[in-house]
Amino acid sequence: MAREIARLVYDTYKLCYADSETGSIFDPDKHKKYEAEYYYQAKTFDKMVDPERREISQKAYDDYVDSLRMIQQLEPLLPEHTGQKVPVPSDADAAEFKEKRKESVQRAQHERLLSDRRAAPLTFRFVQRLKKRVRKFNEEQISEAGRKIKDVTHLPSEVAAPAKSAVELALQGTLKAEMHEEGLGPGLRDATMKFLTAPADPDYTLGGLATHIVMIIIMINALYQQIVGIYQTEQGPWLEKWLGFVTLSQRQALLLIWMAKEAFIISVPLFYLLAWTLVSALGLLFSPLVAYHYFAHVEHNKLAKRKFQRGVSRDLLPAVSNLIGQVATLILQLSTTWRILNKVQQLIRKKTNRSAKDWMQTLTTMSNMMYGLGLLILIHDNQQDPTSMGLSLLSSLGMLMHALVTQSMQVEEICDCLKDINEHRLSKFEFALFVHKLQETMLDDDIQYNFVEHFYTGADVPLTPDVGELSVETREDVGEFVPEIPKALAEKFGADDDNSLLSTLKQKDE
DSSP states (O other): OHHHHHHHHSOOOOOEEEETTTTEEEOTTTBOSSOOSSOBSTTSSSBOBOOOOOHHHHHHHHHHHHHHHHTTOSOOOOGGGTTTTOOOOTTSOHHHHHHHHHHHHHHHHHHHHHHHHHTHHHHHHHHHHHHHHHHHHHHHHHHHHHHHHHHHHOOOHHHHSOOOOHHHHHHHHHHHHHHHHHTOOSOOOHHHHHHHHSOOOOSOOHHHHHHHHHHHHHHHHHHHHHHHHHTTSOOSBOSTTTOTTOOOBHHHHHHHHHHHHHOHHHHHHHHHHHHHHHHHHHHHHHHHHHHHHIIIIITTOHHHHHHHHHIIIIIIHHHHHHHHHHHHHHHHHTOHHHHHHHHHHHHHHTOOSOOGGGTTHHHHHHHHHHHHHHHHHHHHHTTOOOHHHHHHHHHHHHHHHHHHHHHHHHHHHHHHHHHHHHTTOSOHHHHHHHHHHHHHHHOSSOOOOGGGGGGTOOTTSOSOOOOOOOSOOOHHHHHTTSOOOOHHHHHHHOOOOHHHHTTTSOOOOO
């Protein structure tokens, strides 16, 4: 929870690297992402500069940025880098300086428009070639479907496959000839083409602003209607016939549930306290049995001891911690006030673009619907007017359906792209562009292009993990990663010796 609140209170500090091998830093406020004349360091009129990179890394970066320019995929202009956000100096004429800022922004816009106009023919070719590859993929799918029908039904090919007109056959022959002559790559799915050719997603748009404001209004109205609904319920004892010791009225019980749902700053820490207290109590309760099992059956058996330690450190404790964290996250995301604060923070930071940051909103909307539905039933039972609560439920339902459809479309599109990657259909540039677009979709951050250095590094940067020796390596630390060979397999095929397996480890000084 502390991490989520930290993100809400301030923009989390992000350290970017220009070169992963040398560890040089990339500062988005002063290091350039692309070449431009009217492109300034954040809130100044100082020109952006290149970070320190190796030659091969710089070459990869320059080629990728030039490629983005060719297909009109450079990031949208940011106000802080066009001179728009430069503060007026104390010794400058305010009106004159504001005019200078206005002209700087206009020059940056003009420069970008000229760049996009020059790139129009190349952008057209890029999109059209991808579309032809989509047609190629569709033709492959139809041919494969016909072949499978023929194999299953044992029908002649002219029966299994639908007959094509002379025009269709001519178009198919023309398409194959074009693909052969133009050297097109493998076929692509339609979703991949749309994903790669989608315009660069700006962080802040009027549409995103309007959507956020509408959602905030709907959520505030939902909270208001819930409070009104609570005060329309009865004040007499409730749940007394099921729980005799409970003397709360409907109104008090519903208000208590509402506060637990919305006062996340109290309910989440309280849940952590109760959950870990319960875990500790269960640990103390079963500790005699665990101790008996350990000293009676585990301590003197090396194999059993290792399994026991691995089960506790790698399985049991992480599983319990993850479960508690998941439930705590659920409690946090059920809070409408938390979601409103997130929306307000996104407006303040001007990050209103669609991204995975909004996926948790479905939990908030569902919690409002469930709570509102319960109130609606109680209000109806008390012969009160349920119209306003019903309208609130309908608006929440609309938000939920919109969020689910948006998320499903995003996930399906990404999955189709991943299928094409799995089938090795993308070129080097297309794969880099996919990673770039995926970051735009999933992250609420300014996307950097420094990762493209990995596409140019050769054998000097091998495709191997970093497994260099550590200063301290003990048998106990590594032992939990050593899988056990079942006795039947060991007797039949043999087993290696633990001592030889772990003999190269550096031992901790006693």
